[in-house]
Amino acid sequence: MDTKILFLNLSNDDDNFSKYRQEMLGTIENLLNNDKSIELKKYKENKDEKKLFCNDLSDIDLLILWVDSEHCNDWIYFSEKIEKQSQILGFFVIFGIEEDQIEDNMEKAMMRNIYPFICPINYTNFKAYLQAVVSEIKYKKSLEKFKQDIWRTDNLDSLVNRAFEYLKRDPVGYDRASISLVDNRTEEGNRYLFRYDPQPGYDQQSGASYRADRNLQKSIEKDRLIKNVDRDTVLIIDKIQDKNKEKELDELGWTKEAATEDIISWIGLAAKYQNRTIAIITLDQTQGTPYEPSDYRLREFLKDFGRIFAQAIVEFFKKRNQEVFEEIINEMGDDLKSEVLITQILQKLKNKLGCDNCNYFSVAYDSDKKEIFLKEYASAKGIFSKKTEKSTHPFKKGVGIVGAVLEDGKSRIVPHAFEDKNFVPTLKHPGDKLSLLAVPVIPINNKNKPNRIIGVICCYKKKPDYFTVYDRDLIENIALSAATVIERTQTLEFSNEISSEMAKLVVNPDKTKLLSQICHYALQVTSAGSASIHLLQHLGNNQYRATGEHYTYPPGKESPPRLEGKNTGATFQAIKLNKTLEFSRENDKLVLVSSEQTDKISVTPAPEHPDVKYKLVVPLKIADEKQQDCLDEKQKECLVGALYLNKYSEEPFSKVEKFAVELFASQAASIINDQNILLENTFRSKALKDFAEAIENIATTDNIVPTTDNIVPTTDNTDELLKDVAEYSYSLVKDNLRFLGYPICSNLEKQQETEQQWNNYVSILSELFSYVVIRNTKGQWQLKANWPMYSLKEYFDQNKSEGISKEIEYRKSNIFTYDGSEVQGKKQNDRDILKKYALKDTSHSLLAVPIKDKYERIIGVICLEHSQPYAFKELHQEVIKHFARQVAIAFQKKNFMNLLSNHNKILESLYTSLHKIVRESPKNMLYKAVSETREALKAESVIVIPYKKNMICQASFSIDEVVPTPDEDLRSFIKAFEEISSNVYSKESEQWLEPNKTRKEQQELLEKLSISHGLCLPFSAGSSKKIGVMWILFSKSLDPEQSKEETHTYTLYANQIALAYANSMEFERLKNKSKEYSEIDKDHKRVRWQAGAWFLGSILASIAGFSLIGFGIYDLSKNSPGFLSNGSAAIFSGIVLEAVTVLTFNQGKAANERLDHYHKELYNTGQLNILLSATEQLEPEIALDEKRKIIQSVANYWLKSPDETNNSEKTQEVKSENTQNKT
Structure with a gap:
């Protein structure tokens, strides 16, 4: 790498130090000759300084500046210029001036990391500095290049x-x-x-x-x-x-x-x-x-x-x-399934890490061995089958690499699997040349509790020493962020799957199957080791009782919830606080884990779970339809049961587990409630069908129903009827009693002695029996029927059956046992009730329902007993109560049918006898009526007592006129009950004779005459034709209700006889009058004959008169008129005869008019009698007014003149018709 050196001379070439400058340049050139990577640039004139200022110093590695006295401070400018550059740059300053002039500059330059030299120069020293700086520049430039290359x-x-x-x-x-x-x-x-x-x-x-x-x-x-x-x-x-x-x-x-x-x-x-x-x-x-x-x-x-x-x-x-993390997190869709979500994460890790595969192992629990293990859940290459044999799977806690991670919750980097003691080689992966990276998946809310693991991500590469700590950190961050999403997604999916599976069980009447599945699924959504569920019944006012329906998974012992008393359990606290509670073990107590409760709440754990470390109690809540209008939100919910999860490891339940189990519990409660509703509706539907069959059989049985009075049934089939009632009561309840009940024993010590009963279904039907208690003929309560028929062979106790009936009669309500609670608002101990009333000593449940008639009188009691506690529920009570009502209605229908039958028989007999009676003469009619009535009604005696009024209108009777002629006993009876006879005659209302309401001497007389009941009826043909009274005396027992209904029939029959008797008497009177009418007919004939004679005489006289007058006129016309002539005499005689004719006609007409007037008066009188007779059928008050109107109308008519009568004839006819219609 080249090193560029720039030499800048700011002095004159001919100064005193030019020699040293040339020697220095020679030293630099020698260095360049030895190291070809060094390049030197020189600027000699001052004019080049401006150009240098404008150039970029980025290409310069070392600046050597030579200054003289004139430019001794210019190095400062270059120093500042270099400081603004970001490149590596060395700086040498050579002062070509006297030594005494550069002391300050030397100090300032060295403080700026500048190498200062003064003339004369020590070239050995200069060369060493130059070589060291060039070497450092090369090394720094090399590192800088390395840094740039490595960052690119x-x-x-x-x-x-x-x-x-x-x-x-x-x-x-x-x-x-x-x-x-x-x-x-x-x-x-x-x-x-x-x-x-x-x-x-x-x-x-x-x-x-x-x-x-x-x-x-x-x-x-x-x-x-x-x-x-x-x-x-x-x-x-x-x-x-x-x-x-x-x-x-x-x-x-x-x-x-x-x-x-x-x-x-x-x-x-x-x-x-x-x-x-x-x-x-x-x-x-x-x-x-x-x-x-x-x-x-x-x-x-x-x-x-x-x-x-x-x-x-x-x-x-x-x-x-960061990039991988963001990609994975951003690709987590809300609608992804957990398997797809995990697979996407694994695929992304596989691609980014360049490994062969990534697997996800989910944590599962082996309830049989009470240990957790890992099962393959998903892979970057696909999804594992869910059917994993947990009992033989190798990835248990502490076994294998992932098992070791599950045990201590720590990630593991395995450079070479074959060298790791935890690795378990397989044929597929022997471990040779294999690197592994295993990271636990821990929800973020449990980051301080590393043992709360929901899964393990394991990546492998068939290459040793492949994975780094940064790979581990990446997977841990992803696992930490995705753990909650994975857990909640799995929880929701699993809850939906569970809900779908459990929803299928709603239509299954086997509630035990549903409860077992709830426990089984609850263990799958949590890390609990065992689960149990108890169903509860809401009694109102935040009070509950255990129904006895429960299940434990894995099957084992389970104590009932402690809801009352001093030693209340976890269930009581869950109900009281109305939320899910977690308890942790402290010594021998379970202490509530809660940040809200300042006081420590502890409960005694059940003895069957001595090794439980944590217990979760989840109330199964549903909406309470009865409390929807309540302002308190908590009161709008009620519990159908409680779910209990027991954890035997040291780590508590996580928030996600609690969330999952609460969500699951909400669904489970809804399904339990739906099943209860469905079972109740099915039970009610079947009950209605059974009701119809039972009531039909009961109603069609030819029986007489016992009542509250001492009436002896008239048939021998009453026991058969009551047996049917007991059998149907049994059948109505038995189909709903299918659950895993508690053992027969009532305390935990005895339960432990009968431990084998916990794992088996209790044969509850063999422990159920029903019986019916009814009044006997003496009015005493007596057990009359039971079902099954063999159930009371060894346990029959008449006193207890009588006691429960009297208790029912006293309470006027049901007896329905509650465990340590109330019995229909009356606090009692169940054991006392069972001991006092239960027919069997082994009975732990009792249900007694009264059979009431329409007057709310108790005519019988239906009782059911069972050996299991909490066997009967409100549904059973409701059904039996409804059945009892139906039985009572059937009895009433039967009574009504019997009443109608008796009525028909009586009416038929009376109708037959009435025909015989009315044919008799008035003198014999009463005797015939008495005998026929006695025979028709099967009466002991029938007596007719006629009454008559004296001059002052006082009614009385003569003993000699009584029909039939009474003997000495009947005379005593008539005299003893004369007051009743007089009251019935005067008030015209019937009255029953009740022996228990009579005086002592009267009772003795009735017993002597063997009379049990008597009826005194008014004997009258109408309100104005009271004849007397009729006594009907019975020696047999009668049903008062039925007898009262038949009283109207007796009254009508007596009235018919009286009316027939009155009509017969009237017929006799009319016969007497017919004789008088025959004399009148003779007079009518004589009058008619006389009138005819007069008419005939008048006609003859008229003819003779007209003849004489005609003769006279003729004679006068022939002869000369004269007063004494024949013609005049003939005319005079004719006129006289015509006058006689007129007189004779008038006499005949008058006779006819008298006869017509007589007939008309006779017609009016008959019409008046008819109208007056019609008013007899009306009420007395109405009849009196109508009689007055009729008489007044007829009187006015009779007082009118003949002309007025003729003129108003039509009007009178209309009024008469109106009067008749009105009457």
Whole structure:
């Protein structure tokens, strides 16, 4: 590399120091002759100074300035000019003046790193300075060129090759060279071989080693020689083969090894950047001139070289890592799947690092062996199959390179896999000539907890010493940044996949299958070792109870949640705080891990999990539809269960795990709720179908339903009916009781004794039975039916069945057991209730539902018992309660059907008897009515008591007129209940005779007569035709409700008999009147005959009169008129006869008019009787008003004159029609 020297003479050529100037130039020229790389330029005249000022000094390496006294201070200008230049430039100033004039300038020049000389010049000294400066300029220019060359390269191999190339040149040189990169993160300062020159060949004989120096110590702290290099930066050792230096070499840390036996001199260089050792460079000299330890220039060159090389290495990897990091991060799409995302990262790393392949191993948990392991998840060359046999997989914790990373959470650079003790060789990768780099993937939120690993990235290259610490840093940064994205992406994907899989289980009625899958999937999204789930029931007011439906994975023991009492568990705290809680073990307690709680909350761990280090309790929350209007957001949610995750390792749950499990829990809660709704709807749908079948069978059974009164059933099939009720109650519940229940025992100690029951499904149907309690004929509660029929062979207890019925009757509500809670608002202990009411001592669940009629009276109780706690739920209570209502309705329908049947029978009998009665004469009709009624109603006695009114309108009866003629007992009865008879007659309303409401003497009389019930009916043909009362006496037991319904029939029947009797009496009266009407007919005939005779006489007289008048007129016309003539006499006689005719006609007409008037009056009277009879069918108040109007209307009509009557005839007819219509 050329060195350019510029000589500038600012003095006159003929001054006193020209001789020295020429000698100096001669010395420079001699140097140029010996070193052709030096070039000299000279400026002699002052005019050239201006040109120099305008020139760029970048091409000048050394400026030699000669000044005289006139220009003694001009060197300052050039000094300032040089300081502004960035190139390397030396500066010599030669003062061609007297020595006493340059003392200040000499001092100032030396302070500016300028070499000052004065005349006369010591040329030996000048030559030495000149050679030293030229050598330094060459060395600096060489380093500067090296720096420029090395910075211009973008290839690592090119960078290293240039470094080796410069080291081979003067002043260094080597026979062998190595570069190792130092890991400054380790306390021991581990170094990894980076490059070796020349590259050694493969040792076919050894097979296990490529170079002898591979066995040398790779830790700076443990290697005294390299530690001295690191301390001194440059260490030069010569005369290594000299035996006299063995002690000195030993002190330095030099050891005799196969790799060092041919070295005669050695250099160790610590390439440092920012006071950190970046690389250790070793140079071996095996022949030629050895290195000189005292060579200052060599030391300085090596130090500067090391600094440049270290900076170049750091900046190169920094730039490369930044570019790769940005590319990978920028290519992380939000819509990428985790497998695609990881594969893209691995492919980018493979390409940028130039390795053969990169793999990603995800952390999995073996729940059987309770250990974590690594499974292949993705590769730069493709995606592994998800079906990995975890039980036989080699990548367990501490096994293999990645297993060792999983164990301690530290990255590993493996220069040669075959030499690493952790490497597990395989047929595909025996480890020969194989480099590995394994980096743990740790989420950023757990950077202070290195053991929280979600995966391992492993890269390999079939070449030893391939990976660097900067490759490790790159992958660690990428892993740190991508870990959270990978974990959350995997979590979301896995949650969606799990939700999809679990959604299929919604339609599966086996709830145990769903719960087991929830536990299984929860272990897959977390690092927990075991999981369990318990379903809860919301009781309101933030109170819950365990339903008994639970599951543990892996299968094992699990205590029920402790929700009450002093020793409350983790579930109680989760419900209270309404959020996910994490507990850590401290001694024998589990302490809540929370920054929000100032007070330490601790719970006693369940004895079945003694080795749990961390416990996560996740409430399974859903929206509470009943509390949607509540202002408190927490009150708008309720729990359907709780998920428990147990961790047996020392590291806690991560935030991402908590996020994942909370997301999963939300989906699980929704699916559990959906399954509950579906199962309930399915259960209800089936129940409705079963209801229809059950009610149809019950309703069509020919039974009489027991009631609250002491009524004896009339058939023998009542027990069969109640058996059907018990069987259907059993069948309605059994299909919903399919879950893994608790053992029969009620405490944990006994549970441990029956540990085998934990892993098996409990046969719950064999432990369920139902029974029905009903009143017997004496009004006492009695167990009448049970199902299965064999269930109560050994446990029947009549007192308990009576007790639960009385308790139901007292409460007027259901009995439904709660564990240590309330029973329908009444606090009781379940064990006390079960002990008091349960028919079986082994029963731990009891459900009792009353059967109520429409009047809310309890007619029976449906009871179900089960040996498992929490067996019955509100759904069962709802179904049985609905079934009980349906049973009651069926009973009521049956009652109604029986009532209708009885009505029909009674009506049929009465109708038949009524035809027989009305045919009788009035005298025999009452006797016939009494006998036929007694036979039709199956009555003990039927009595008719006629009443009559005296002159002052007081009603009374005569015992002799009673039908039938009473004997002594009936006389006593009529007399004893005369008051009731009088009340019924006066009020015209029926009254039942109830023996339990009568006086003692009356009760004795009724018992004597064997009368259990009696009915007194009004015996009348209308409100105005009260005849008396009718007594119907029964000796049999009657249903009061049915009897009251039949009372109307009895009343109608009695009224029909009374009306028939009244009509018969009226018929007798009309018969008597018909005789009178026959006499009137005779008078009518006589009057008609007389009128006819008068009409005939009048006609004859008229004819005779007209004849005489005609004769007289004729005679007068023939004879002379005269007063006494025949004609006059004939005319006079004719006139007299005509007058007689008129009188006779008038008499006949008058007789006819009298007869017509009589007929009309008779018609009006009949019409009035009809109208008055019609009003008898109306209410008494209305009938009285209508009678008045009718009588007034008829009276007005009768009082009118004949003319007025004729004129208003049509009007009267219209009014009469209106009156009739109105009536």
